[in-house]
Amino acid sequence: MDCIFCKIIDGSIPSKKVYEDDMMLAFHDIEPAAPVHVVMVPKAHIESADALNEENVKYVAHIFSKAGEIAKSLGLKNGYRIVNNCGPDGGQTVFHIHFHLMGGKQLGTMV
Secondary structure, three states, X not given: OOOHHHHXXXXXXXXXXXXXXXXXXXXXXXXXXXOEEEEEEEOOOOOOHHHXXXXXXXXXXXXXXXXXXXXXXXXXXXXEEEXXXXXXXXXXXXXXXXXXXXXXXOOOOOO
């Protein structure tokens, strides 16, 4: 498989890790859109939100259960945004479901 996030997960591509456990990895985005910009990915390869099902949705639930802890560890006290892009028209460029956790400044109300 030629998935950049799978390669980051297996360590063949380095990353600046923020959090890791048996179900997920969070690392700093290489092109941050905010002062704090972390990518959260499941360790299971799931192509997009469209590929979620009863068996794999536990990975997304786990990511969201850890997001607040990750945000707090990064000093985000006044809030943060979590973004998921799904499919080409939704702006998805890496086809391994992932969530951008962004903060560190007032992000406004627009996406």
